[in-house]
Amino acid sequence: MDAPKLEWAKQWLQTPKQLYVGGEWVSAQSKQTFISVNPANQSKLADLALAGKPDVDSAVKSAREAFESAAWKNLTRRQRATLLNRIGKVIRDHQAELATLETLDNGKTYAESFNDDLPESADVFDYYAGWIDKVYGDSVPVEAGFINYTQHAPLGVCALIVPWNFPLLLACWKIAPALAMGNTVIVKPSPFTSLTFVRLCEIIHEAKILPKGVLNLMTGDTEAGEALSRHDGIDKISFTGSTVVGKKVAEGAASSNLKRVSLELGGKSPNVIFDDVKDLDSVVARSFQAMFSHKAEKCSEPTRFVIHEKIYDAFVEKIVPKANAIVCGDPFDSNTQQGPQAHEAHFKKILNYIEIGKKEGAVLLCGGTTDPIAEKTKGFFVRPTIFGDVKNTMRIAQEEIFGPVLCLIKFKTEQEAIDIANGTTYGLAAGVYSDDAKRAHRVAMQLDAGMVFVNHYGCYDFASPFGGVKQSGWGKEMARHSLEEVTKLKSIWIRYS
Numbered sequence: 005m006d007a008p009k010l011e012w013a014k015q016w017l018q019t020p021k022q023l024y025v026g027g028e029w030v031s032a033q034s035k036q037t038f039i040s041v042n043p044a045n046q047s048k049l050a051d052l053a054l055a056g057k058p059d060v061d062s063a064v065k066s067a068r069e070a071f072e073s074a075a076w077k078n079l080t081r082r083q084r085a086t087l088l089n090r091i092g093k094v095i096r097d098h099q100a101e102l103a104t105l106e107t108l109d110n111g112k113t114y115a116e117s118f119n120d121d122l123p124e125s126a127d128v129f130d131y132y133a134g135w136i137d138k139v140y141g142d143s144v145p146v147e148a149g150f151i152n153y154t155q156h157a158p159l160g161v162c163a164l165i166v167p168w169n170f171p172l173l174l175a176c177w178k179i180a181p182a183l184a185m186g187n188t189v190i191v192k193p194s195p196f197t198s199l200t201f202v203r204l205c206e207i208i209h210e211a212k213i214l215p216k217g218v219l220n221l222m223t224g225d226t227e228a229g230e231a232l233s234r235h236d237g238i239d240k241i242s243f244t245g246s247t248v249v250g251k252k253v254a255e256g257a258a259s260s261n262l263k264r265v266s267l268e269l270g271g272k273s274p275n276v277i278f279d280d281v282k283d284l285d286s287v288v289a290r291s292f293q294a295m296f297s298h299k300a301e302k303c304s305e306p307t308r309f310v311i312h313e314k315i316y317d318a319f320v321e322k323i324v325p326k327a328n329a330i331v332c333g334d335p336f337d338s339n340t341q342q343g344p345q346a347h348e349a350h351f352k353k354i355l356n357y358i359e360i361g362k363k364e365g366a367v368l369l370c371g372g373t374t375d376p377i378a379e380k381t382k383g384f385f386v387r388p389t390i391f392g393d394v395k396n397t398m399r400i401a402q403e404e405i406f407g408p409v410l411c412l413i414k415f416k417t418e419q420e421a422i423d424i425a426n427g428t429t430y431g432l433a434a435g436v437y438s439d440d441a442k443r444a445h446r447v448a449m450q451l452d453a454g455m456v457f458v459n460h461y462g463c464y465d466f467a468s469p470f471g472g473v474k475q476s477g478w479g480k481e482m483a484r485h486s487l488e489e490v491t492k493l494k495s496i497w498i499r500y501s
């Protein structure tokens with residue numbers, strides 16, 4: 005792992021960050037700005053332009069012109085693939101820089117930024133570059149006298165709205181397939197974590213990789229997000245964020261031009277552990293990692309462990325010391341295992357849910373407070389918290405907390421475990437641990453979630469679909485699914501007799 009670039013970042017953060025529209029850096033038309041704050045100590049990181057509706061209008065105009073332009077439309081597939089590969093390469097070339105900004109802005113440890121977020125952000129461009137010449141339509145067997153074939157055409161202008169938990173990575177997950185299929189994009193990062201994407205636009209701009217207007221950046225919040233979802237000039241909106249805001253995005257799309265919408269939303273994912281598991285230590289270790297890495301700000305993390313009553317006490321005995329041993333602190337310190345939560349309102353929300361859990365009668369097994377370092381540093385540090393004897397009807401088991409608060413729920417029978425696992429409005433991911441192969445398959449088939457992990461919670465691969473069901477979202481990302489989300493299927497008929 006390369007050393008962080010803190011001195012470089014200090015210099016870079018001095019200059020106000022602007023919007024990127026039509027290949028130019030511009031201020032918000034209102035001249036309004038907002039600040040980004042370091043969650044480890046509440047110091048100001050940078051001033052950023054606050055995009056409003058007029059800025060979104062000009063970004064849409066520039067993205068539309070770029071979509072129609074020969075400079076973009078007439079590229080060969082090979083040329084487009086080369087551009088995507090070049091983006092992957094410049095991300096790798098700036099890995100330490102970008103990882104430093106991600107950690108400053110989001111609070112995850114530098115090791116997590118450098119080793120998890122950054123390599124995937126680069127690799128996804130290579131993955132989708134490889135798809136460009138492999139997407140083709142069907143020759144359809146229709147009645148004699150006619151030929152029918154299908155074609156995948158780009159949708160046009162895609163607005164990509166992302167949250168703060170994997171700021172650069174989730175943006176790259178969306179941009180790579182959209183550009184691969186010939187669309188142009190407007191990206192709106194979260195106001196809490198825009199810095200890595202601003203820097204990536206600069207790097208792409210300096211290296212002159214993309215024609216003007218193909219990539220546009222709107223830093224800002226609700227006004228920009230709403231303007232994008234309600235804009236008649238946008239063909240597609242791909243949103244990752246909370247279920248509450250996802251519903252507003254869908255409403256905005258429905259009440260404007262009925263643009264295509266895909267939604268990757270919240271979760272309250274279960275991890276069912278049966279009493280037939282032979283190596284409980286390893287199950288505890290892997291489940292713990294799946295829950296608490298990246299300071300438990302992962303949409304698909306298993307926040308409800310549904311544990312067979314026979315192994316419940318042994319499980320508690322093994323997991324609580326692990327939580328108590330977690331070192332919270334400066335995310336650039338290599339001894340730190342858990343950085344600060346991403347922003348103040350979120351930090352307060354987590355602490356409030358801990359109080360709710362106590363009042364609801366769940367048993368606080370560990371944590372339940374801020375980490376002592378929070379007082380010294382003013383950082384948003386929360387001790388890993390585990391509640392035992394949780395009932396699935398409690399608010400802490402039903403509502404997404406999105407922080408280091410784990411619920412342990414006991415079950416007796418297989419059917420009860422399935423009912424508990426499926427008993428929320430969400431359906432993003434689910435896990436099952438069992439050494440009985442028949443049971444593992446039987447339960448996996450009944451878990452109502454977009455992704456089910458058997459005996460290893462949290463497997464991901466660009467080749468496998470990612471996304472939820474129920475109120476965890478619409479549509480899938482990754483593999484060919486992301487490509488289908490940014491193309492329109494045309495059916496072409498030809499009479500030959």
Ligand code: NAD
Nearest residue numbers: 166167168193194225226229230245246249268269270303
């Ligand atoms: P959020 O919904 O508050 O914000 C997400 C984005 O939407 C931000 O860029 C925000 O500025 C923008 N936004 C705010 N109001 C808007 C509006 N009215 N119209 C359009 N855009 C608007 O979510 P968050 O707090 O940034 O992120 C946490 C949430 O993201 C959690 O619920 C988490 O589960 C979810 N998430 C889901 C996935 C997934 O793949 N399913 C992945 C990561 C995060």
